[in-house]
Amino acid sequence: MDKLVYQTVPHVMLATNIFINVPVILKFEETNLIEVIEEAHLGFTTSIPIYHSDGTYLAKVRGTRIYPTAAGKKAGLEIDKRAEEWVCTMNKQTLFEIRHQPSDAFKVSAELYTPTGYFVKCPDAVLPEIIDPEGATLMIGGVRISGCTFSGGKIGIWLHKDGECLIGC
Numbered sequence: 001m002d003k004l005v006y007q008t009v010p011h012v013m014l015a016t017n018i019f020i021n022v023p024v025i026l027k028f029e030e031t032n033l034i035e036v037i038e039e040a041h042l043g044f045t046t047s048i049p050i051y052h053s054d055g056t057y058l059a060k061v062r063g064t065r066i067y068p069t070a071a072g073k074k075a076g077l078e079i080d081k082r083a084e085e086w087v088c089t090m091n092k093q094t095l096f097e098i099r100h101q102p103s104d105a106f107k108v109s110a111e112l113y114t115p116t117g118y119f120v121k122c123p124d125a126v127l128p129e130i131i132d133p134e135g136a137t138l139m140i141g142g143v144r145i146s147g148c149t150f151s152g153g154k155i156g157i158w159l160h161k162d163g164e165c166l167i168g169c
Helices: 070-074
Strands: 011-014 017-020 024-028 031-039 043-051 057-062 065-068 078-082 085-090 093-100 106-113 119-122 138-140 143-145 149-151 155-159 165-167
Touching (some): 011 024, 043 106, 057 070, 065 070
Parallel strands (some): 024 155
Antiparallel strands (some): 011 017, 031 043, 043 057, 078 085, 085 093, 093 106, 106 119, 138 143, 155 165
8 A cells, every 4th residue: 555645624626726625616606516515424525506507406416426306307307327427418418427536536527507597617618718628727817727725715716697706715
């Protein structure tokens, strides 16, 4: 065994930036789009809501599982569990994918909307193009942020529909 790592606080990587002990990674207006939660006997994981462009709440992603809502089931949301991945589709369009990585890590790819209909695409782009196409850099107001560590605080990135963006608050 090369090393033993004890993790007592959550670490989330978004576009090569690490958020340590930050409960809300991405927020739009008053809606948490990516948040860190603690589950009994499992430790820390993420929670991500999936909305349709009309604002319908379709499903909730908790860690590596996708849970459809009643409205999601009615809208035709389909969830397929494959080897090492979960795929969420609607009308033959992939909305969300979760792929297991080595250890307890997992990788998420999503095309989402906020409850008010704003398009969110991650990792390719978030409101619009907050993450570069390679998923390596946060791009906010012409500033590129990569390889940074944000530790503590309550919200990593807080976006507003008027274009305002707060980081590390």
